[in-house]
Amino acid sequence: MADTQHLDRSQQASGFRSIDAQSGQPVGPPLAIHGLADVEAACAAAEGAFDAYRAIDNEARAAFLERIGAEIVTLGDDLILTAMRESGLPRARLEGERGRTVGQLKMFADVVRRGGWMGVRIDPSLPDRAPLPRPDLRMRMIPLGPVAVFGASNFPLAFSTAGGDTASALAAGCTVVVKGHPAHPATGAMVAGAIDAAVAACGLPTGVFSHLVGPGNELGSALVQDPRIAAVGFTGSRGGGLALVKLAQARPVPIPVYAEMSSVNxxxxxxxxxxxxxxxxxxxxxxxxxxxxxxxxxxxxxxxxxxxxxxxxxxxxxxxxxxxxxxxxxxxxxxxxxxxxxxxxxxxxxxxxxxxxxxxxxxxxxxxxxxxxxxxxxxxxxxxxxxxxxxxxxxxxxxxxxxxxxxxxxxxxxxxxxxxxxxxxxxxxxxxxxxxxxxxxxxxxxNGWPTGVEVSHAMVHGGPFPATSDGRTTSVGSLAIDRFLRPVSYQNLAPELLPTVLRDGTVAPRLVDGVFVD
Missing domain, CATH: 3.40.309.10 (Aldehyde Dehydrogenase; Chain A, domain 2)
Incomplete structure (x- = not known):
């Protein structure tokens, strides 16, 4: 859902402006604000697209992630100049951040192709085992559902609209609704347009990705409380993260909030x-x-x-x-x-x-x-x-x-x-x-310094509270995909009813009777 789709027209006229970080003054034309009706539309679209998106094969999902990166590169210098104006960050930093954004999308594409993220485990039946036979048990990881992602102020590219939370959730097979950070709305809108272009080019349902824009907390609160949202990714202040955790836990069906919040390192x-x-x-x-x-x-x-x-x-x-x-x-x-x-x-x-x-x-x-x-x-x-x-x-x-x-x-x-x-x-x-x-x-x-986070397979960017709301997870590196997956076990299902990856003869990394088979 691009920024102009499904707009609550009563909100469009008021708008708000992008702020030049150096002068503190508004710049550019007024930007349309999304309203509560847009949250409803985005969450409905994400739910509607979820089953179709999670069902596409690994190659198609990986190609989609890579296409997002290519579309971001296509934005060229206009993206860098816009982000410089809104964040006050220098060109070299933002060019590096763009490279990191594209690089982590490619990393997750590689993760998806390899298939280890599916966590396949097979314990074949043991009908002659005494005193009781063992049933046929097969397990895989499946995506949680639509995910709400909150853009971060300090990384307008790598931790925002197409940042690590969005990339890992899409890699897991989740649809995504992003609440763009109000500090860089024009930057976020450009990146959202790139993701929309990738969705269209790959023939995916429009609800795979939506982007909501607006100041204040109303949109974010409504997003977290929407019953179709299954998990939340957040990077920001301790107060903001804890507010979202409280909202998520107060729902009739609580959901996980993966919030990176506060650390003095x-x-x-x-x-x-x-x-x-x-x-x-x-x-x-x-x-x-x-x-x-x-x-x-x-x-x-x-x-x-x-x-x-x-x-x-x-x-x-x-x-x-x-x-x-x-x-x-x-x-x-x-x-x-x-x-x-x-x-x-x-x-x-x-x-x-x-x-x-x-x-x-x-x-x-x-x-x-x-x-x-x-x-x-x-x-x-x-x-x-x-x-x-x-x-x-x-x-x-x-x-x-x-x-x-x-x-x-x-x-x-x-x-x-x-x-x-x-x-x-x-x-x-x-x-x-x-x-x-x-x-x-x-x-x-x-013998180093903590600033600088390598995007890799062994990286952990998380920690005990209040560094994060769940110290078992990371928001950087390939392990970030695990936040948006959950295990399902299938017992004694006929082969034709099993997911393809769990059928005999399918090639994928797996544990068979506790032994790893690649």
């Missing part, structure tokens, strides 16, 4: 690493902190270190680098205002010291980077210090011992990532840390 600086390269670590840390105006869900918002040689050198180098960091345009006025509020609260805290701040900006939505420090005792006494400030702000926690460092991590919330900076002499300390970090984070890094 602790970086642990171990003693030998600090001794050997404290200055270099301080400079590199600021590079990660200020990347993209700090508007990454993997931004290093918390640094932990034990008092000792090299820590002061780290702080001095980080302070010097941060003072030279230019202010950067933030994605929206609302994000900028929330960032300023969070930084002001840290600056005013009696037990928090300001290490350094970046250069002041001239634009109305430019964020000034900031680095603070506190003691482990104060951090443990005030849980608010562990909450995310979305932007280029971070807090150093000075610990007096390894035991105190572990205590801070035990009290920390769930995280997307945890990073260890270590040298050879830190191996024993690192080995004691890893079991603790496994319970706290979805991805553990050594």
């Amino acid at each position: 602790p970086v642990v600086l171990l003693p030998e690493a600090l001794k050997a390269r404290g200055t270099a670590l301080g400079t590199a840390f600021v590079g990660s902190l200020t990347m993209g105006a700090g508007q990454f869900c993997t931004n290093p918002g918390l640094v932990l270190a034990i008092e000792g040689e090299g820590l002061d050198a780290f702080v001095a180098a980080a302070g010097t680098a941060l003072c030279e960091a230019s202010a950067a345009t933030m994605l929206t006025g609302g994000i900028h205002a929330a960032y300023e509020q969070g930084v002001a609260a840290l600056r005013a805290h009696d037990d928090v010291k300001t290490i350094a701040q970046g250069k002041l900006g001239e634009g109305v939505t430019q964020g000034q980077a900031a680095f603070f420090e506190t003691s482990a005792a104060q951090f443990l006494a005030d849980k608010e210090l562990g909450h995310e400030v979305f932007g280029a702000a971070s807090l150093l926690v000075r610990c007096t011992s390894e035991d105190e460092l572990h205590a801070v991590l035990r009290e920390a919330e769930g995280q997307l990532t945890a990073t260890i900076q270590m040298d050879a002499g830190d191996s024993d300390a690192a080995s004691r840390l890893i079991p603790l970090l496994e319970r706290k984070a979805g991805r553990i890094l050594a």
Whole structure:
């Protein structure tokens, strides 16, 4: 459903405008707003198309995903310029993000073709088994149903209209209704048009994909509560994610919400690493902190270190680098205002010291980077210090011992990532840390920085609450498809009644009596 189809005409005239991220001023023509009638139409179309879409063969579904990527590429420079205007992000970042968007669509096409996602398991009957015979049991994964996807503010391409949630849901065989993010409506509309073109070119029902546009929460709330929606994908704030979880759980038939929400991504600086390269670590840390105006869900918002040689050198180098960091345009006025509020609260805290701040900006939505420090005792006494400030702000926690460092991590919330900076002499300390970090984070890094997420088969971009609403899942990488599938077992069905993939002689990856057969 393109943005102009099934429009509630009473809403069309009011419209809203795209906002230039740098100036904060409306640009371009008024955009039509979808209304509640459009939510109803989109969900009805998604339900109507679901059985036909899930029934197409793997090759056709894979070709559809690849065609979406090709249609996005066809949009050319107009897409990049539109996204630059609406997000304030630089050209190179958005060109890379477009490549990631197309690349993950191709990755899921490859996953679909290989067939392992179907999870086929066959336990042949054992009629002579004593004391009881075993029935013939065959299992596969099937798509959940229509999925609602909420576009993210900080990735107008890779985590929005055709982003990872949409790509993985379509790969699973689910139809998709996207609630476009109001911060980049024109970008979203262009990408939605590309998906519509792919739907038409592949001869699929129009309800396979729909795109809804509008400010406020009304559309999203209605979408989550529609009884035809079977699951939700969301990337955004903790407040927004929890609101959707609450709505989904209050339904007569509750549904899963896969929400990526809040993470401060602790970086642990171990003693030998600090001794050997404290200055270099301080400079590199600021590079990660200020990347993209700090508007990454993997931004290093918390640094932990034990008092000792090299820590002061780290702080001095980080302070010097941060003072030279230019202010950067933030994605929206609302994000900028929330960032300023969070930084002001840290600056005013009696037990928090300001290490350094970046250069002041001239634009109305430019964020000034900031680095603070506190003691482990104060951090443990005030849980608010562990909450995310979305932007280029971070807090150093000075610990007096390894035991105190572990205590801070035990009290920390769930995280997307945890990073260890270590040298050879830190191996024993690192080995004691890893079991603790496994319970706290979805991805553990050594001698790197958390910003930057590889789209691959072994990637986990998820973690214990509040990093995500379901720490068993990932929103990046091929494993993301599992969120939108569920198992069905077939017992003693005649061969002609079985799904083709479960019939004898069908070639597909499978477990037969517990043994993997490719």
